[in-house]
Amino acid sequence: MxxxxxxxxxxxxxxxxxxxxPAALEAVKEADVLVGGRNALALFASPEKEQRxxxxxxxxxxxxxxxxxxxxxxAVLLSGDPCFFSLLPRLRERLGPENLRVIPGISSVQLACARIGLPWHDLRFVSVHGRGLEQLESVGDAGKVAVLTEERYPPAAVCRFFMERGAGFAAVxxxxxxxxxxxxITRTDLSGGARxxxxxxxxxxxxxDEDVFPGFQAEGGAVSEEPGCSPAGGERIADYMASPDDRTGGTAASGSGSPAAPGREWxxxxxxxxPEDLFLRGEAPISQEEVRALVLCKAGLRRGMVVYEIGAGTGSWTVEVARLIAPGFVWAVERDPVAAGLVRSNLKRFGLSNxxxxEGEAPAxxxxxxxxxxxxxGGSGGKLQMIIAAAESWLRPGGCLVLSAVTPxxxxxxxxxxxxxxxxxxxAVLLNLARVVPRGSARIWQGENPVFLLRAFSTGGKEE
Structure with missing residues (x-):
């Protein structure tokens, strides 16, 4: 050394x-040499000081x-606080702690918590900056987590990571x-954050717990519902508020961030x-439970089968099939990465590994x-004819294709x-559903959109 x-x-x-x-300003004033990132040096631009x-x-x-x-x-200028995920450990190693004087700063996490009035003494801190998403494994069952991100691992990647593992975060x-x-500043949920x-x-x-700070108002005014607006305080706040149906799996009255975990009764x-409310929900489509039941009955599921599912959506079919054919195996194909994350989350939610x-487009x-x-x-992404043609080679002789469609x-x-x-x-079957719904003081039947179900069996005459 x-x-x-x-x-x-x-x-x-x-x-x-x-x-x-003030101590930071004084230290910079006294220094002959300033070392820091581009933004840090721009704060103290001076021809009198050497800069690196x-x-x-x-x-x-x-x-x-x-x-x-x-x-x-x-003077080495470090963003945030030098003692919080910074270059300080490398400086200590190279120069020795006895040769360093450290002046603290306000960290980005401190300022973030101040913006929303959130106590931060019990936060679990993680940085993926230069470290990778595997750092997020350390979160465990922490109720409040702060993650520092970077260009390679942006907020969407963090949210997808937790979605795929079924983490029960209600607010992001x-x-x-x-x-x-x-x-x-954006307020959302895991599904919205992943987008x-x-x-x-x-x-x-x-x-x-999304009710950690009920009734919170952003500094200078209420949180806006429109991206990019400027409240009276001058802050630019985008409030991505998922609808109650998005957050609660279709049960707006529940007010929770995700449906209750499936109980042992199932x-x-x-x-x-x-029931639909057992599944985690996002913007991916989920089939009505009665339609799903008839589709899977038409599939003639048996233990030990190999099943392809094209257009997995939320994963309700995937979960049901995996439960009913175990130890058989489901290959679920979904082209939307966010929806694919939901499928994985729902599989984990039900404890299914088969x-x-x-992620990708069928048939490729x-x-x-x-x-x-x-x-x-369940979905074809505009490639229905190609998928049906490919299914002839995918199926064993006597295997069946079951398809649902909502348009003639x-x-x-x-x-x-x-x-x-x-x-x-x-x-072919045309399924018409109607449900009893309240209408004033009475109850009436309300029809759902008709669904076409098709089934056909392979003759086994076409090989790959």
């Missing part, structure tokens, strides 16, 4: 002079600091450019048609799957194609 004069490590907070400590940019050549920067400190007063806050003119674009360098706060049920979720995504006993088509055009296209060579015992 090289003997050096004292190096001052200065926490510059979020990057605005409004949040700089902290970039990807970290070892070169450390060499420079060690050499400069032998003759000059050096995303804070970007805190304390700066373009400050952006956010960009926002790489942000703070994400996840809460299992563990031994051997018929399809589980299914694989494949099915390459390499083993021969199927049954193919279920889709039904007509599928029905005509299934009359061709390679298919037999074609069957």
């Amino acid at each position: 090289v003997a050096v004069a004292c190096v001052t490590v200065v926490g510059i907070g979020p990057g605005s002079r409004d949040y700089l400590l 940019l902290l970039d990807r050549n970290l070892e070169g920067a450390l060499d420079y600091i060690a050499a400069a400190a032998k003759k000059k007063r050096v 806050w995303v804070f970007t450019d805190l304390g700066l003119p373009g400050e952006l 956010l674009k960009g926002r790489g360098n942000s703070v994400v706060i996840l809460l299992r 563990a031994d049920v051997v018929t399809p048609g589980l 299914a694989a979720v494949v 995504a099915c390459a390499g799957f083993p021969k199927a006993d049954c193919v279920l088509v 055009d889709t039904f007509s296209t599928a029905w005509q194609q299934l009359q061709g060579e390679g298919w037999e015992r074609q069957e």
Whole structure:
């Protein structure tokens, strides 16, 4: 270790002079050399001071600091607080703690919590910046979590990670450019967070209890429902508020962030048609339980089958099939990454491991799957004819294809194609449902959208 004069490590907070400590300003004023990132150096632009940019050549920067400190007063400018996920450990290792003077700063997490009036002493802190999403495994069952993100692992990736593992976070806050003119704050849930674009360098706060701060009002005015508006206080706040149906699996009155975990009363049920409110919900479609029950009855499910599911959506079919065919296996194909995350979350929610979720578009995504006993088509992504043609080669002789459609055009296209060579015992059903709903002081029948169900069996005449 090289003997050096004292190096001052200065926490510059979020990057605005409004949040700089007087001690930090004094340390910068006294320094001969400033070392920091581009934004940090821009705060203290002065022709009188030597400046060195902290970039990807970290070892070169450390060499420079060690050499400069032998003759000059050096201040290293670090964003946030130097003692919170920063370069400080590397400086201690290189220069020795006895050669460092540290001036604290306001961390981005502190400022984020201040924005929403959230106590932060019991937060679980994680940084994926330069570390990877595997750091999130350490969260465990913590009720309040703060995650520092980066361009490679933005807030959407963090939310997808927790969705896929069935984490029960009811509320998600995303804070970007805190304390700066373009400050952006978003309140959402895991599903909404998984759809956010960009926002790489942000703070994400996840809460299992969304009523941690009931009635909260953002500084300067109420949280806006429209992205990009500016409340009276000058903050730019986007409030992505999922509808009650999105957050509660269709039970707006429950007020919870996710439906109750499936109880033991369903563990031994051997018929399809589980209630919709047992499944985690997002914007992905979920079939009505009566339609799902009839589809799976038409599939003639048996223990040990291999089933392809095309267009898995929320994963309600996937869960039901996996339960009923175990130890058989389900290959669930879904082209939307957010929906695929929901499928994985629902499988984990029901404790099922005999299914694989494949992100991609059928039929290409099915390459390499083993021969199927049954193919279920809930969504085709505009490739229905290609999927039906490919299903002839996917199915074992005597295997069945079951397809649901909500438009006459889709039904007509599928029905005509299934009359061709390679298919037999074609069957079509039009399902009309009606439910009793309140209408004033009375109750009436309210019809649901009709659903077409088609089934056909492979003759086994076509090989890959």
